[in-house]
Amino acid sequence: DLALFLTLAWTCRRPSEVLGLKWGDLYPSLGGKHLYRYYSRSQQKHLWANLDNRVYDAICAYLAASDRLATIQPDDYIFVPLYPERTAHLHADAAPDPNQPLSTRTAAGILKKHARKIGLDAECAHLRGLRHAGALLRYELMKEQGAADYVELQKLLDHGSLRVTMTYTQEVLEPSTTPDG
DSSP: OHHHHHHHHHHOOOHHHHHTOBGGGEEEOGGGOEEEEEEETTTTEEEEEEEOHHHHHHHHHHHHHTTOTTTOOTTSBSSOOSOGGGGGGGGTTSOOOTTSOOOHHHHHHHHHHHHHHTTOOGGGOOHHHHHHHHHHHHHHHHHHTTSOOHHHHHHHHTOSSHHHHHHHIIIIISOOOSTTO
């Protein structure tokens, strides 16, 4: 669960993009850093981005804990249900496929379960919130280093235009603190 949440927050990718990651989408690069490949909705093509070593290590730990690290193949999804037989009753006419990606609904349920465990309102826990949290962290780091780079933020969030990023920044990253919004 940590690997999934960390990947969502650090990459700032949409939940469907993270849940659709396959082992072959992760690549080591020069200097001990890793890259990951994702499909850009705004550019309608596959792109590469840096993947923090801590995220890569968390993914490997998740795969090792589920006894998949030694046997995972490039076309295998990274985030899969660990107990696919639990959904067998939903597909009575076919055996469960262990290489189906975790559904957005199931991932959201996992997040809500953890929110309840730590005393948060589970109805307020959303996968997209991890994307927002990651973007907010990056935005704050940019501001600490001088100024926010909106073009870099646009690339990070895969927004189709700078205008969308500016609106996102105003509405999500810097919401008004007045009582009426």
